[in-house]
Amino acid sequence: MSQTETEQSKTEQSLEREFQARVDAEEKIEPKDWMPEAYRKTLIRQISQHAHSEVVGMQPEGNWITRAPSLRRKAVLLAKVQDEAGHGLYLYSAAETLGISREELLEALHQGKAKYSSIFNYPTLSWADIGAVGWLVDGAAIVNQVALQRTSFGPYARAMVRICKEESFHQRQGYEIMLALSRGSAAQKAMAQDALNRFWWPSLMMFGPNDDHSPNSAQSMKWKIKRKSNDQLRQEFIDQTVPQIEVLGLELPDPELRWNEERGHYDFGPIDWDEFFQVIKGNGPCNRQRLQHHIRAQREGEWVCEAVRAYENKKRGRKAA
Amino acid sequence: MKHMPLFEVFIRSKRGLDHTHVGSLHAEDHQQALEYARDVYTRRSEGVSIWVVKSADIVASQEGDRDSFYDPMDDKPYRHATHYVLPEEVNNM
Amino acid sequence: MNKDAIAEYATRLGDDALVLGHRLSEWCSNGPFLEEDIATINTALDFIGRARMFLSYAAELEGAGRSEDDLAYTRDCREFKNLLIHELPRGDFAFTTVRQFLVDASNVLFFEALCESSDPQLAAIAAKSVKECRYHLRRSHDWLLRLGDGTEESRRRCQDALDDLWGYTDELFAMDALEQALLDAGVAVDRVALKERWLPLVSAAIDEATLQLPALPALPGGGREGIHTEHLGHLLAELQFVQRAYPGLQW
Numbered sequence: 001m002s003q004t005e006t007e008q009s010k011t012e013q014s015l016e017r018e019f020q021a022r023v024d025a026e027e028k029i030e031p032k033d034w035m036p037e038a039y040r041k042t043l044i045r046q047i048s049q050h051a052h053s054e055v056v057g058m059q060p061e062g063n064w065i066t067r068a069p070s071l072r073r074k075a076v077l078l079a080k081v082q083d084e085a086g087h088g089l090y091l092y093s094a095a096e097t098l099g100i101s102r103e104e105l106l107e108a109l110h111q112g113k114a115k116y117s118s119i120f121n122y123p124t125l126s127w128a129d130i131g132a133v134g135w136l137v138d139g140a141a142i143v144n145q146v147a148l149q150r151t152s153f154g155p156y157a158r159a160m161v162r163i164c165k166e167e168s169f170h171q172r173q174g175y176e177i178m179l180a181l182s183r184g185s186a187a188q189k190a191m192a193q194d195a196l197n198r199f200w201w202p203s204l205m206m207f208g209p210n211d212d213h214s215p216n217s218a219q220s221m222k223w224k225i226k227r228k229s230n231d232q233l234r235q236e237f238i239d240q241t242v243p244q245i246e247v248l249g250l251e252l253p254d255p256e257l258r259w260n261e262e263r264g265h266y267d268f269g270p271i272d273w274d275e276f277f278q279v280i281k282g283n284g285p286c287n288r289q290r291l292q293h294h295i296r297a298q299r300e301g302e303w304v305c306e307a308v309r310a311y312e313n314k315k316r317g318r319k320a321a
Numbered sequence: 322m323k324h325m326p327l328f329e330v331f332i333r334s335k336r337g338l339d340h341t342h343v344g345s346l347h348a349e350d351h352q353q354a355l356e357y358a359r360d361v362y363t364r365r366s367e368g369v370s371i372w373v374v375k376s377a378d379i380v381a382s383q384e385g386d387r388d389s390f391y392d393p394m395d396d397k398p399y400r401h402a403t404h405y406v407l408p409e410e411v412n413n414m
Numbered sequence: 415m416n417k418d419a420i421a422e423y424a425t426r427l428g429d430d431a432l433v434l435g436h437r438l439s440e441w442c443s444n445g446p447f448l449e450e451d452i453a454t455i456n457t458a459l460d461f462i463g464r465a466r467m468f469l470s471y472a473a474e475l476e477g478a479g480r481s482e483d484d485l486a487y488t489r490d491c492r493e494f495k496n497l498l499i500h501e502l503p504r505g506d507f508a509f510t511t512v513r514q515f516l517v518d519a520s521n522v523l524f525f526e527a528l529c530e531s532s533d534p535q536l537a538a539i540a541a542k543s544v545k546e547c548r549y550h551l552r553r554s555h556d557w558l559l560r561l562g563d564g565t566e567e568s569r570r571r572c573q574d575a576l577d578d579l580w581g582y583t584d585e586l587f588a589m590d591a592l593e594q595a596l597l598d599a600g601v602a603v604d605r606v607a608l609k610e611r612w613l614p615l616v617s618a619a620i621d622e623a624t625l626q627l628p629a630l631p632a633l634p635g636g637g638r639e640g641i642h643t644e645h646l647g648h649l650l651a652e653l654q655f656v657q658r659a660y661p662g663l664q665w
Contacts, residue, residue: 067655075462093345093346094344159344162344181665298446307565309324347447
């Protein structure tokens with residue numbers, strides 16, 4: 001190693017120490033701060049994955065906007081899906097502060113290099129699914145997001161604060177749908193039960209693999225990008241949701257769900273991780289459909305973007321002349 | 322979307338408060354950026370006034386300048402009220 | 415004034431808003447980019463909100479115990495009274511833009527006039543709507559310029575849309591006996607008078623957007639009598655699916 005290289009790596013080391021000290025002291029990292037390259041990469045991966053989830057998540061719910069059963073439900077669902085779009089945008093914004101463009105992020109999504117939450121690869125088949133998605137999927141997302149409000153990267157944490165504030169209505173509107181159905185006719189109740197049964201397990205999978213199979217977790221925790229482990233968050237979600245199922249008067253979707261006095265938590269049955277990894281790999285029920293939808297919308301919009309650009313150039317030309 | 326410039330958005334949430342940075346968005350010009358900011362960042366009546374600035378036009382202090390920018394301010398405690406000790410009787414000045 | 419006539423008038427205006435709001439809502443997750451998706455949904459929400467106000471007022475006047483949802487979800491094609499321009503499929507982004515521009519321009523004028531209605535409820539809905547419409551018009555006007563005066567392709571798409579839509583605009587300014595009677599009573603808006611102000615406004619924008627004002631004849635219309643295009647039935651099949659499959663339930 002030459003002398004300058006040694007010096008460089010020494011500076012690198014001291015910068016890294018300073019960085020970690022700042023993280024340990026619960027100070028936020030801001031975009032212009034020095035940060036380890038791996039921290040930046042991890043953040044880009046996680047924030048963009050989160051953003052893509054919001055945006056792809058518009059599809060399964062958007063699937064019912066034109067069929068919502070009342071005008072109030074239609075307005076609520078529109079507003080909710082609009083929020084998802086907004087949240088996607090806040091998150092793309094946060095990712096862009098790390099020196100990557102939205103085109104690059106979308107390119108990675110379209111090429112299958114960037115992931116989004118596996119839950120959105122399941123179909124919404126009945127109106128009750130919209131209830132279940134709001135209640136369970138947003139419920140699970142909120143558990144995760146509340147923890148992320150304290151994440152170490154400033155723009156991400158601030159986006160999370162905003163998102164959490166806005167999302168409080170999402171879960172409630174979902175639960176309200178489920179309440180109406182479970183107190184309705186036999187057919188409505190059956191519809192609600194079926195939705196709960198289908199969305200329960202995929203919702204639990206949203207927190208990711210068990211802690212001992214989650215390769216990036218330890219480093220992310222050390223950097224305080226992640227604040228709680230997958231299993232911790234999953235347990236929190238289960239503990240808060242089981243009593244809500246009981247209020248609905250629906251059957252528990254997992255026969256092994258049982259309060260464990262000793263642990264102070266609910267025990268639950270084994271999760272089918274094969275299914276999870278299949279969906280992650282792209283072999284879920286709707287993976288191809290979701291991606292193709294997004295790619296198609298963007299392709300159909302290309303001429304619009306070109307027109308906007310051409311118009312802007314002409315306008316500038318006229319101003320200059 | 323492609324090549325549309327990035328704008329930073331600042332919102333005054335109510336009269337009497339400063340504009341605060343809330344995030345960014347892409348638009349072709351300032352007018353469009355203002356309109357999108359209204360739709361994206363004030364869906365719940367969060368604002369009474371919006372500023373948009375091209376992100377490229379923002380000049381930011383550099384982390385490397387930290388020492389020369391901020392440290393010299395640290396040794397001027399006389400700029401802070403707490404620097405001055407007054408008798409108990411005039412405690413609330 | 416006859417309550418039934420005002421109820422019918424409110425139903426017409428409610429149907430206009432509902433059907434176009436529905437078409438706009440179809441853009442959700444299909445827009446050219448995320449910012450535009452969010453903006454379009456805002457417009458859709460304004461239309462759905464307006465539909466709810468008009469339809470619940472219509473139901474109230476009717477006094478038969480029906481709700482806004484009964485009106486929206488249990489009437490068939492022939493009972494829908496919207497103007498045809500609102501029900502045409504969403505088409506591409508140019509079609510949506512041009513339709514919005516033509517309709518928004520007419521709506522601003524219409525609701526400004528309806529603010530003066532002697533019916534306080536209609537005037538109140540109009541007062542809320544007019545603010546929304548002005549914003550919608552600003553947006554669709556800007557988009558018309560961008561797309562019309564953008565690229566060759568965008569101009570062609572806009573001109574096609576304009577030609578396809580033009581024949582339906584006449585209906586926006588048609589009066590029938592019911593609206594004439596309501597106009598005489600100070601309740602309704604004189605649509606015929608609006609056209610004199612709408613046409614110069616629209617022509618100027620079309621010209622600025624480097625598009626050609628179509629020299630095409632008016633199409634038959636018929637929305638106010640429940641004579642629709644074939645598209646409305648499909649829209650209703652989707653809109654009303656749940657209520658039709660499980661009638662009479664609360665959701």
